[in-house]
Amino acid sequence: MKKNILWLRERVLSVSIRIKVMGIALGIVFLFALTIIFQIRESFEKELREELKTSGIFIAKEMTSRSSGFILTPNQFALNLLIKNIFENNENVEYAFILSSSNEILVHSFENGFPKELLAVNRVSPGSKFRVEMLDTEEGIITDVAVPLFGGKLGTVRVGMNEKHLRNKLNAITLQILIVTAIVSLLSIGAASLLTIVLTRPITNLVSFVNALGKGDFEQRARIWADDEIGKLSNAFNDMIQKLKNFKTELEFKEEMTSQLLKKVINAQEEERKRIARELHDQTSQSLTSLMIGLKILKSAKTLDEVTKRSDDLRELTSKTLEEVHDLAIQLRPTVLDDIGLDIALQKYVADYSMKFNIKVDYHSIGFDSFRLPTEIEIVIYRVVQEALANILKHSEARNACLLLENRGNLLKVIVEDNGKGFDVRKVMSSEIDGKLGLFGMQERINLISGDITIESTPGNGTNIYITVPIDKKLSYEKDKNTFS
Ligand SMILES: Nc1ncnc2c1ncn2[C@@H]1O[C@H](COP(=O)(O)OP(=O)(O)OP(=O)(O)O)[C@@H](O)[C@H]1O
Ligand SMILES: [Mg+2]
Known part of the structure; x- marks a missing residue:
């Protein structure tokens, strides 16, 4: 069950915004229409039944007052005319008949014979003014009204009211509401499409813009349609892309500088090596050669004075060479x-x-x-x-x-x-x-x-x-x- 709900949720969320907005608009219209139809039918039906009942009682009472004289006389022709009159002037009357005090049928409106089962239902007690009973018949629900004649001493007037005509009216109203609902639905589909176009166009635009951004195109800018939330989002995107572009330029610049720096360091190292080699060759090895020659001369010295003088010169030369080597070392690393x-x-x-x-x-x-x-x-x-x-x-x-x-x-x-x-x-x-x-x-x-x-x-x-x-x-x-x- 939970799995099904999750699946449904996923399906609903994955449909496009356009369908969602239309679905919501149509859903609201239909829900609204169904509620109205239900409400109207409910209250209308109740009211119509009440009205049917009231007019049934009225007709029955009218019949009692008009028929009592003809019953006493008795005048069968007048009674038939009365029933015919009642029947012709009220479209809701399904049948009407008058029973004598001994429950015999004095007059009735049925063309194909009186249905006997009607005698068994809706029997009014002599003391009461009227009695109403709902009968479920082949012709539909009939509101059967019984009114006693002279407290039941003369008999009973019975009138059956059919809701067929009223129900037809109700159906006509329902149909009208349904037609209006269909028109409103069509209008709301139009409005929803318009709304979704207005809403989704900037978003679609943003999506293609972000795709281009993803491919490294930093020149594009999001189009600002209006100063609404999406407009603000587009603005934020544009700010972000500008910053990204600056950042990229800065990064490229730094990379370029680093590579130049590296080249310079390598060149400098090479230059330094050459310089040291030159220094060793030109100075240190010259000094060492002089030292060697000096030592050779020292070896061939004849007098002690000459040895002392030559060794002093050699000491001075050695100390100079030492100084040079020291300087070189210091230059290499402090x-x-x-x-x-x-x-x-x-x-x-x-x-x-x-x-x-x-x-x-x-x-x-x-x-x-x-x-x-x-x-x-x-x-x-x-x-x-x-x-x-x-x-x-x-x-x-x-x-x-x-x-x-x-x-x-x-x-x-x-x-x-x-x-x-x-x-x-x-x-x-x-x-x-x-x-x-x-x-x-x-x-x-x-x-x-x-x-x-x-x-x-x-x-x-x-x-x-x-x-x-x-x-x-x-x-x-x-x-x-x-x-x-
Ligand atoms: N103290 C300073 N007074 C005036 N100008 C300066 C000073 N320091 C740097 N500059 C300027 O900044 C520039 C860049 O300096 P930088 O040290 O990066 O390069 P450089 O000294 O020209 O070359 P090198 O790569 O050998 O250092 C210089 O060319 C100079 O115009
Ligand atoms: Mg410099």
Whole structure:
């Protein structure tokens, strides 16, 4: 049973909106019409029966007053005429007859003989004014009225009222209502079709729009038919598609930048290898060759003075070579970062930078006294600050800059400011210009450590870079001890 109900529910819900609306409209019209027909028939039938009964009593009483004289006389002809009169003037009278006090038939309206069984029914007691009995006959339901003549002393008048004519009237009314219902149904089918067209057209439109969207067509826009709920839905769809389109463009831009960045990193690695090879070849191996030649000469030295002088030269050459190798190692990886931590490493880098390029950089740091940051965060911040300072040097024409580092334990803040010529951030960040990947690389690096970076700059007003990075305190460790806090 439950299964059947579920099946039916599924079938009903899966039909189109058009059929649903029409079904509802027709259902309402039919229900309404059936209720009206039922109500009208019920009350009409009751009223008609009552009316039939009243007129039956009236006719019977009339017959008593008009017939009593003819019975007493007696005048059979007049009685026959009376019955004929009654019969002709009342279409609802099925039969009429008068019985004597001894229950003999004095006069009757039956053409084909009097049906005897009528004598046995509806017998009125002499004291009562009338008696009504409903008889179920071949002619239909008959309302049989019996009225005693002079309290029953003269006999009884009986009149049978047939509801045939009244029922025909009732059927005619029902037919009328049915015709009206059919007309209203046709009209409601028309109205429902119109309504469903108005309702479903925007929805059908939305469906094809969403299908196109599903195939990746972000150029389409949902048509707005009216400012109703569907119109609002279409509006929301259009907003969504615009956002999706922006998101897609942004994603494609980022992908392009990432691939460029990757190329740049690979090129840079290659360049760096070449440079180191050159450096090793041109400097270190030259120095080592000089050292070898020096040692050969030392071997052939004749006096102690000459040995001392040559060995001093060789010591100087060795120390120079050592310095070169050391410089090379530092350039490859800032070992200061591993050894002394971000704060001091940046302090040294900034001092060196200021001296070399004649740009005054104010350096402030807070919260680095007792704890070191996780290594990957230190490397990222070091590289990002290097790029920011490189940009100040390359593009800003600034004379002053400021670098601020604040470690609050669970949040690291870095601010790099310059008073240079500034630039249009939005324009630069949205343009795909080859080779300009510093700012994008900064963002990527900061994103890698779940941080946030904001670049604020307007032409003529310098540039400010704000960075915040959440710090997992468990990964920070105490200075000098190498143990995790
Ligand atoms: N501090 C600054 N002051 C003024 N302009 C800047 C500054 N930083 C960046 N810019 C502008 O933003 C552009 C993009 O910088 P970005 O670092 O991405 O590329 P780049 O420095 O030109 O090249 P690279 O990829 O070598 O870093 C620069 O070309 C410059 O016009
Ligand atoms: Mg740059």
